[in-house]
Amino acid sequence: MSELDRLRCQLRVVNIEYSAFVRQKKEEAVCARMAELRAERRVLMAQIAVEREAAAMERAIEHTILIPLRSALHRKVASRPTHLPAIGRPSSSLRLSKSFSGKPL
Numbered sequence: 001m002s003e004l005d006r007l008r009c010q011l012r013v014v015n016i017e018y019s020a021f022v023r024q025k026k027e028e029a030v031c032a033r034m035a036e037l038r039a040e041r042r043v044l045m046a047q048i049a050v051e052r053e054a055a056a057m058e059r060a061i062e063h064t065i066l067i068p069l070r071s072a073l074h075r076k077v078a079s080r081p082t083h084l085p086a087i088g089r090p091s092s093s094l095r096l097s098k099s100f101s102g103k104p105l
Contacts, residue, residue, distance in 0.1 A: 011041065
């Protein structure tokens with residue numbers, strides 16, 4: 001689970017608890033807890049915004065730097081010859097004699 005998913009789940013739990021308090025009668029203890037929940041909601045929403053911004057920056061970096069770099073490397077690799085140069089026949093001095101049996105000594 002990513003950090004952003006974890007923050008969203010935590011915010012959902014806080015929102016559910018906050019909504020339950022809104023439906024109840026407002027007592028002093030409930031008001032104090034609601035204030036705590038409001039503060040926690042603000043912190044979680046700010047953290048989610050930071051995570052989203054970081055993810056957007058990562059995507060921007062990938063699109064402006066990494067993708068052009070990958071395509072440049074791909075063009076460089078694609079421009080290389082795909083076949084090996086032809087190798088001529090071995091010279092007569094390298095030919096095996098007919099008397100060679102091929103058995104180890």
